[in-house]
Amino acid sequence: MLLPILLSAVQAAAPMVRASPVPPRLVVSLVIDQLRPDYLERWRPQFxxxxxxxxxxxxxxxxxxxxHAMTSTAAGHSTMLSGRSPASTGIIANDLGVPDRASPLIRSGGPGASPHRFRGTTLADWMVARNPATRIFSISRKDRGAIMAIGxxxxxxxxxxxxxxxxxxxxADSLPSWLSAWNAREPATRLAGHAWELSRPAADYPEADARPFERGGIRHVFPHVLSTDPVAAAVELEAHTLIDSLTLDAAWAGVRATGLGTDAIxxxxxxxxxxxxxxxxxxGPGSREVHDHLLNVDRWLGIFLDSLATIVPLDQLVVSLTSDHGVTEYPEAGAGGRASIGTEVTALNAWGRDTIGVRAGAVGYSGLLMARTGDLAKRGVDIDxxxxxxxxRVRRLPGVLTVYTPRTLRAARATDxxxxRWRRQLPSDAEWLVAASLRPGWIWGRVGGETGHGTTNLDDRHVPILFRVPGTTPVRITRMVRTxxxxxxxxxxxxxxxMERVEGVALREVLPKRSSR
Ligand SMILES: [Zn+2]
Incomplete structure (x- = not known):
């Protein structure tokens, strides 16, 4: 469905012109969270x-x-415009990403957030350093998606x-008036009771709707109806197809209010x-829901880009599209399984408390077991x-492929x-004991009812990277490149x-002839 509030933003259709390269007025870094590249190819005929x-x-x-090794949202977003891996940006896991009690939200009870753990600079800083009049604007449903994208x-x-x-x-200390006005229209609560129906005839979807393992077999078939209670609906929206439409609508309101793309800078x-x-x-990636949702995203993005084209000439609009991570299919669909290092985390904390009287601080993120190794060493524990x-013990768990300790990771060959991937994940000052990788098809987390990402496997690492740059030749490249x-x-x-050393390289196919070097 098309949201009326989004439709109202459309002022003209984008003219499809190709002109000689001129300096861009606007760079758009577009991320679709958990977008696998095969989605773009499988459903392209319907876009x-x-x-x-x-x-x-x-x-x-x-x-x-x-x-890198732990393919999650905060770490993934931190790589894109920084040109650096999580080991350098300092963002190991979502819980060790943006949460910040010292930065409470404005007029909201949600958890505080900031980039206080982010290390170094990104394209946003480089652009502002060159021209302080550069306007920057970032938005997402997720705090980590908005914050980590720009550092x-x-x-x-x-x-x-x-x-x-x-x-x-x-x-900021307050919300800008345009956003207060946007919020005052209560677009979220007004969607209470909305039903997400397929946007095309059911025959256009090769995927089965009712795979028994999807969402634990509960509310896993179309239509997906939001609660009729406005407060509950606003929360349910966080995981609903329509939130992307609201995000784009708020983005468009912000673009207009802040004047992005309206001058030569x-x-x-x-x-x-x-x-x-x-x-x-x-x-799961094989679901009818993901298929139909991407058709929605395609439609809403079209409206958004058409709207942008009314203020930014297309020959001065540069767009990138990528993702923070991929996803692995439900193990219950036939391959792999579920693994967890939770038992080791619990055992280490109990041992620290009961045996040596130290808070071990053990915590598990995907296959990484972190602990207060400095405190443990001070109490005479031999960390190695x-x-x-x-x-x-972790090596004996079903599904585990390889396991590193700080010592074996240091000693591993450059060809490993x-x-x-683990070296590019872990900052040199991270306190950890064990880093485990899983066999393909396996995911971290014991509970069913959802599938996931976060492993070192290709299904989780694999993302599309696309640049729309005026003056370049559209082409599909199969060479492996990195976010x-x-x-x-x-x-x-x-x-x-x-402004600092980066690990990534400029992709030559994207650089117009004039700036090839
Ligand atoms: Zn996720």
Missing amino acids: RGGLAWLLREGVFYANGEQD RARVPVYWYTQGTFTTSRYY TDLLAISLSATDNIGHRY SLAGAIAA AEAG IDIGPTFAALLDIKP
Whole structure:
């Protein structure tokens, strides 16, 4: 369905013109959370909107990778415009990403958030360093999607919580009037009772609707109806297809209010659409829900890009599309299984408390077991032998492929690809004991009812990377490229020098002839 509030934003259809390259007025960094590249290829014949346009006009790298070990949202977003891996951005896991009690939200009870753990700079900082008049704007349903996309910059950054878009004290002391007005229309609560129906005839979807394992077999078939209670509906929306429409509508309101793209100075707009992630977790990449949701995203993106084209000439509009991670199919669909290091976490905390009287602080993120190794060492614990003992037990868990300890990771050969991913994940000052990788098809987490990502496997690392740059030739590239290449590519396009050493490289197919170097 098309939201009336979004439709009202459409002022004219985008003219499809190709002109000689001129400096961009607007760079759009577009992220679709948990977008697998095969989605774009499988459903391309049914796309008519923004995804169709990007695929038609863009340089499409079908084998992009989030080339690090723990493929999750905060870490993934931190790589894109920084040109650096999580080991360098400092973002290990979602829980160790944006949560920040010192930065409460404005007019909302949601958890505080800021980029206080983010290390170094991103394209946003590089652009502002070159021209302080550069406008930056970032928005997402998720705090980590909005914040981690641009790093530490104190600029307009907004995310959704409990029915409204807001920000935290890190960024501002109050909401701008345009956003207060947007929130006052109560677009979220007004969707109470809305039914998500298929947008095409059922015969157009090869996927079965009622796979028994989807969402634990509860409320797993169309239509998906939001609660009739407005407060409950506003919360349910966080995982609903329509939240991406609301995010784009708020983005458009913000673009107009802040004047992005309205003068010759290149501005930066970062948008991360989150619903694909929630829908993928619940129903899986082989579901009818993910298929239909991507058709919705395609349509809403088309409206948004048409709207943008009314203020930014298409020959001055640069767009990238990528994702923070992929996803693994439900193990219950036939392959792999579920693994957990939870038993080891519990055992280590109990041992620390009962045996040596120390808070071990053990916590597990995907296959990573972190603990207060400094405190343990001070109490005389031999960290190498402790890590080795835990690693030996983790190695025996079903589905586990390889296990590293700090010592074995240091000693691993440069040709060890798994070791390389963990090295690019873990900052040198991270306190950890064991890092485990799973066999393909396996996921972390014991409970059923959802599938996931977070492993080092290709299904979780694999993302599309697409650039729509005026003056380039649309082409599909199969060479493996990385999300850390996106920031350096934009820097080269804009003739900006990154303010620090980056790991990624500028992708040559995206650089127009004039700026090839
Ligand atoms: Zn997720």
